[in-house]
Amino acid sequence: MKLSALIRKEFHRFFHDPRLIVTILLPGVIIFALYTVFGSMLNGEAEAVDYKLYASGGEEIVAVLQSAVEESGSTLEVLPVTDAEEAREAIRRGDAHALVLFSEDFGQEGSGVEIWYDLVGEDSRNLYQLLSSVLQAVGMRFSVNAYSLSGAEEAGHSILAETLPFLVMSLVFSACMSVTLESVAGEKERGTLATILATSVPRHEIALGKVVPLSCIAAIGAASGFLGVIFSMPKLMGISVEAFFSGFGAWSYFALLLAIMSFVPLIVSAIAVISAYSKSVKEASAYTGVVMIVVMVLSLASAFVTPGDWALAVPVLNAVVVMGKILTGAAAVWQTFVCVGANLLYTVLLVFLIAKMFSSERIMFGK
Numbered sequence: 001m002k003l004s005a006l007i008r009k010e011f012h013r014f015f016h017d018p019r020l021i022v023t024i025l026l027p028g029v030i031i032f033a034l035y036t037v038f039g040s041m042l043n044g045e046a047e048a049v050d051y052k053l054y055a056s057g058g059e060e061i062v063a064v065l066q067s068a069v070e071e072s073g074s075t076l077e078v079l080p081v082t083d084a085e086e087a088r089e090a091i092r093r094g095d096a097h098a099l100v101l102f103s104e105d106f107g108q109e110g111s112g113v114e115i116w117y118d119l120v121g122e123d124s125r126n127l128y129q130l131l132s133s134v135l136q137a138v139g140m141r142f143s144v145n146a147y148s149l150s151g152a153e154e155a156g157h158s159i160l161a162e163t164l165p166f167l168v169m170s171l172v173f174s175a176c177m178s179v180t181l182e183s184v185a186g187e188k189e190r191g192t193l194a195t196i197l198a199t200s201v202p203r204h205e206i207a208l209g210k211v212v213p214l215s216c217i218a219a220i221g222a223a224s225g226f227l228g229v230i231f232s233m234p235k236l237m238g239i240s241v242e243a244f245f246s247g248f249g250a251w252s253y254f255a256l257l258l259a260i261m262s263f264v265p266l267i268v269s270a271i272a273v274i275s276a277y278s279k280s281v282k283e284a285s286a287y288t289g290v291v292m293i294v295v296m297v298l299s300l301a302s303a304f305v306t307p308g309d310w311a312l313a314v315p316v317l318n319a320v321v322v323m324g325k326i327l328t329g330a331a332a333v334w335q336t337f338v339c340v341g342a343n344l345l346y347t348v349l350l351v352f353l354i355a356k357m358f359s360s361e362r363i364m365f366g367k
Contacts, residue, residue, distance in 0.1 A: 049074040051127050052095070054087035056080070057102030058113070065134045069127075088116055097124040100131060112143040164327060165320040168226055168260060169299035175221035176267040177288055179214050184275035185284035194365065197358055207354040210272055211347070215265040222264060255336045256326050262343035263319045267295075269350035276357040276364070312338045315346050 051069055055062050055078050062078055069076040079096065081087055090096040099116040106113065115131060118124035128146065135144055187193040196206060271288055278284035298316045312318045318339040325335065357363050 049123050049126075051076045051097050051123065052079060052090075053077070053127065053131075054079045054081050054090070054096055054099040055102075056084075056100070057104065058100065058106055061102070061134060062100075064137075065131055068130060068134060091116060091118055091124065094118075094121065097121070097127045098131065112145065115144065115146045117146070165323045166296070166299040168222070168323065169263075169295055169316070169320065171225035172218070172222040172260065172263055173267055173292055173295050175218040175225070176214075176264065176271055177285075177292070178221070179217050180268050180271040181275055181281055181284050181288065183214055184210060184272050185278050185281045188276065188278075188364065189280045197364060202355075203358040204351070204355040206358055207272075207351050211265060211269050211351055211354070214272070215268045218268055219261060219264045222260065226260065251333075252326055255333075256323060258336060258340050259319045259322045259326070262340040263316070265347045266315060266343045266350070269347050269354065272354050273350055273357065276354055309335070313342055315343065318342055 051074060053062070053065075053076060066076045066078065079087075081099065081101065084099065084101065087096065087099045091099060097117065099114075101114040101116075103111045103113070105111045113135065115128060117128040132144070132146070184193070187196075197203075201209075270291060271284075274287045274291065275281075275284045278287060295316050298314075299320050311321045312335060322336055322339040325332075
């Protein structure tokens with residue numbers, strides 16, 4: 001009887017608390033919604049590309065590749081190889097997308113294939129991936145050697161643009177969460193926040209008194225993690241530090257700093273709103289976990305889809321997109337300032353919301 005009573009008690013506590021139900025069900029709903037949107041963008045009608053491929057030998061494989069390209073709505077022009085170096089130079093200039101060299105004994109065991117492409121160029125990379133898929137489907141025993149014509153600098157920047165936004169967002173969010181939950185939800189749970197609210201200090205000043213110092217502290221933690229990631233990347237990718245950082249001017253570093261720093265007070269404010277609404281640190285942590293899922297999904301989105309300028313108005317996604325553009329040298333000055341301005345505007349609105357919540361006895365004291 002005691003066991004059954006305990007079980008009923010736990011089920012009753014869960015199913016009669018809307019907050020717990022939302023915490024459990026909301027992550028799945030959010031993931032479904034976000035991935036549905038990004039999937040529609042990724043698998044929507046793709047823009048046709050006129051591919052140019054230099055090929056020597058392997059006529060049957062090239063014919064299969066051509067059919068696959070045409071099925072996708074694009075075209076493939078196959079060019080003969082008279083000089084392999086000239087073909088590679090054409091790929092570097094962007095006049096062609098790939099070079100494939102089949103050995104004379106291709107089709108026999110021990111034969112080989114060489115593929116040259118541009119890792120940084122999206123069309124060149126897509127053609128290489130399609131060619132690799134065709135070669136894997138052949139089922140023959142041969143070796144495939146792929147070479148990127150991108151320099152170490154360009155390859156490093158491309159890899160950095162795909163990985164850094166996710167890492168930075170993770171570090172920033174963790175830093176913000178670690179300092180904000182205890183400062184707002186913790187003080188509310190202990191009753192010390194009620195003492196502050198009982199004073200004559202205006203509510204908006206209390207809200208700013210929370211957001212400003214917490215943002216500065218979180219920024220220090222985020223900067224430490226960011227520098228650790230940046231300086232470990234060259235070693236991880238096996239390239240020199242000089243090659244990794246070459247190509248970044250003073251503006252690139254400054255713009256990157258602006259984008260990251262504008263994201264910090266936004267996340268601090270968002271977590272402060274959640275903490276003010278929650279009854280305890282434990283409850284705030286559960287809600288914050290849902291928000292973290294959204295942030296992680298959005299930070300990964302830029303690696304799969306290329307959003308338009310509308311993304312600059314979307315919190316989190318705007319910082320991810322701008323960071324990616326800065327790291328690949330494709331960011332315009334106005335895009336950086338629009339991202340920073342939007343994040344600061346959202347932060348101001350959240351601070352205003354925090355002040356309103358501090359003024360509500362129902363939210364702060366459950367009355």
